[in-house]
Amino acid sequence: xxxxxxxxxxxxxxxxxxxxxxxxxxxxxxxxxxxxxxxxxxxxxxxxxxxxxxxxxxxxxxxxxxxxxxxxxxxxxxxxxxxxxxxxxxxxxxxxxxxxxxxxxxxxxxxxxxxxxxxxxxxxxxxxxxxxxxxxxxxxxxxxxxxx
Amino acid sequence: xxxxxxxxxxxxxxxxxxxxxxxxxxxxxxxxxxxxxxxxxxxxxxxxxxxxxxxxxxxxxxxxxxxxxxxxxxxxxxxxxxxxxxxxxxxxxxxxxxxxxxxxxxxxxxxxxxxxxxxxxxxxxxxxxxxxxxxxxxxxxxxxxxxxxxxxxxxxxxxxxxxxxxxxxxxxxxxxxxxxxxxxxxxxxxxxxxxxxxxxxxxxx
Numbered sequence: 001x002x003x004x005x006x007x008x009x010x011x012x013x014x015x016x017x018x019x020x021x022x023x024x025x026x027x028x029x030x031x032x033x034x035x036x037x038x039x040x041x042x043x044x045x046x047x048x049x050x051x052x053x054x055x056x057x058x059x060x061x062x063x064x065x066x067x068x069x070x071x072x073x074x075x076x077x078x079x080x081x082x083x084x085x086x087x088x089x090x091x092x093x094x095x096x097x098x099x100x101x102x103x104x105x106x107x108x109x110x111x112x113x114x115x116x117x118x119x120x121x122x123x124x125x126x127x128x129x130x131x132x133x134x135x136x137x138x139x140x141x142x143x144x145x146x147x148x
Numbered sequence: 149x150x151x152x153x154x155x156x157x158x159x160x161x162x163x164x165x166x167x168x169x170x171x172x173x174x175x176x177x178x179x180x181x182x183x184x185x186x187x188x189x190x191x192x193x194x195x196x197x198x199x200x201x202x203x204x205x206x207x208x209x210x211x212x213x214x215x216x217x218x219x220x221x222x223x224x225x226x227x228x229x230x231x232x233x234x235x236x237x238x239x240x241x242x243x244x245x246x247x248x249x250x251x252x253x254x255x256x257x258x259x260x261x262x263x264x265x266x267x268x269x270x271x272x273x274x275x276x277x278x279x280x281x282x283x284x285x286x287x288x289x290x291x292x293x294x295x296x297x298x299x300x301x302x303x304x305x306x307x308x309x310x311x312x313x314x315x316x317x318x319x320x321x322x323x324x325x326x327x328x329x330x331x332x333x334x335x336x337x338x339x340x341x342x343x344x345x346x347x348x349x350x351x352x353x
Contacts (some may be wrong), residue, residue, distance in 0.1 A: 036162065037162060038157070038160055038161075038162050038236070039162075039163070039236075040167075042167070062246075065230070070157065071238075072157075072160075076158065078157040078158060080157075123283070
C-alpha cells in the first residue's frame, strides 16, 4: 500500500481521475487560495516509449496529448498539474490540489475530501474493469502428451 | 557536461504572459536588429527578468532557447534563480561547456569568452554557431562605433557602454572567419541591438 500523501502518488491519482469526479470533490474544499500562473495551461504531445519483452530495445509507442500548468498560491506554494488529454480545467485543479497538499493548513482536508475518495474510486474502477476482463479469460494449458 | 539539478520553483517568476505572441514579437525584434545593425529595437511588455539578467536579455532567451539549444550562463547564475527560470520556461539544458552552447550569456562585455572557445558553425552549416546575448549598461545609435556591412546603407553609428578595444578586436576576428563565426546581440533593459558576423566595425578615434 503506497502512502497517498506522497506527492507523486497523489498527482497520479488526481491525473487519472475523471474530470467530473475531480471537480465534484474539489467543490468541497472551502478555502481556495488566490493564485497566479507560472505557466498557464498548455497542451502538447509527449512521446511514449516502451519495450516488449525482456531483451527489448526501447521503441516509440506513439504520442500522447497532455496538458500541463504550474501555479503559485498567494503564500508562495507552487503546484504543478499534468494530465493526459486537453482538459485545461482539470490540469488547473490538479495543480491547485498539489499546492493545497503542500500547505500544512490545508493538507489534511485535501487528503480526506479529495485524494482519499478519488483513490477509492480508482480502486473500484480498477476492480470493476478487472472483473469485466476476467469474465472473458481463457486459460491455456497443455495436456500431457504421453511422450515419456 | 550536463548539469542536472532539481528544479527550484519556489522563487520562480512567470514568463511571457502570452507565450506565442510575445515570443513572436521578440523573434521579430531579433530579426530586425540583426538585419539592420546599428538600429536599436525597443521591446515592449516584457516579463520581469530573474536577478542577474536584463529584461530584453531574458525575453530573448525565452523566445529563442528550447530543449535543443544548450545555454551557457555564468557559473554564478547557473545554479541561481536565472538558471531555474530558463530551465523551467524554455526547457533548455544549461551547459558548463562553451563549446557546447548555442546561446552564450557572458556576464558583461568585459567577460566576452575567447572566440576560439565558441561554436563557430560548420562550413556546410554556418548557422550551427553560438549566439552571444550580452547585457550592457547603455546603448545609443550615435557614437564611437562606425558600422558598415549588409543591412547598412552607408555607415551606422552605435555607442555601447563598456565597449573596449578588445571587443572591436573580437568582432574583427569574427568577421575574418566569415561565413563561420558567432552573432552578437546586445541588450540594455528593454532595448536590443544586433552585431551579426557580417558587420565591419571601426572605432572612431
